[in-house]
Amino acid sequence: MTTCSWATKTPRDLDYHDHEWGVPVFEDHKHFEMLTLESAQSGLSWSTILAKREGYLEAFHQFDIEKVAKMGEADVERLVQFTGIVRHRQKIASTINNASAIQTIQKEFGSFSHYIWSFVDYSPLAHERASLKDVPGKTDLSNTIAKDLKKRGFKFLGTTTVYAYLQAIGMVNDHVVSCPQHTKTARLQGEVKKHKP
Template identity: 45%
Template sequence: MKECSWPSSDLMKLYHQNEWCRISKDDRYIFEMLSLEGAQAGLSWETVIQKRAAYQEAFHGFDIEKCATLTDEEIESIKENYKVIKHIGKLKSVRNNALIVKQIQDEYGSFSNFIWAYVEDEPIINEWKSENEMPAETDLSIKVSKDFKKLGLKFVGPKIIYSFLQSIGIIDDHIITCPYHTRNR
């Protein structure tokens, strides 16, 4: 079977094989992916994935409660002392988004319940023959992006959200011949 060709490094291959387009309903993981996808804005996923361990350490494993209480000083310390992307707006968005995710959890029971409701708890399983067929955004990612922005979430444009939806398994975009495609597992 022919795998997706985009993973170029060992880290990317591991992510592709074990996480990408795999269903997750774990709020902490979903929040991590939202944060990392936001960090990617304007950069490559390769850059972010190489810094993932530093992000996990700096942001307490993406514990939503802890991220929501980070001070400006702590965020500045993360910028100075960790091998993360140094964009202060992206770093502050983790705290901002954690605060909003907490509100979503209070209202919907979990962040997972909220985000999976967009697809009525059923993943979108695409059947691309080629990676060239894959869109960068869709009507769904545009809608989720608009809704997220209305809630006050940061770094949630339609392309970022499309990648986010892939990362938590709402969308399976493995090419149909990839052994990691839902239909082949």
């Protein structure tokens, strides 16, 4: 059995791969965290973002959506100087903006989790990828979700970033078939229907 090659660079990468990547997520603050981290990763390596994960938790109140939504320009200026995260002004501002956008969705759908899982009717997409070369950078699903998120005011979440997010939250299983986590993840995804309202 061979672990997905992208996860073998550092022990941190491997731990994330083995315990989080592809595991279904239903808590709104966790969705917010993964949206933020995947957005921050744009143009950088995932290893870089994982190394700064604690910094992001500190900077954005453990991804408390209500608290982040109340942050303002002074917080942006402060975080631009904070070395614990990627100091990209637009990405920092978009995180605050996206917290407010999530709140709007929560009011409409009851939770952000219900909104995002409704795109697949709580039925994760099970893939049989032979190698990383078979994993696309985007799909029709990520195109549809990215377009809807943009319409709802989200920023820095294009279709490629959205697809990476869908992989992270378990909406799709893109562990290669030779990876020990492929079967484990598939088993967890089989339980998703139980969370449907």
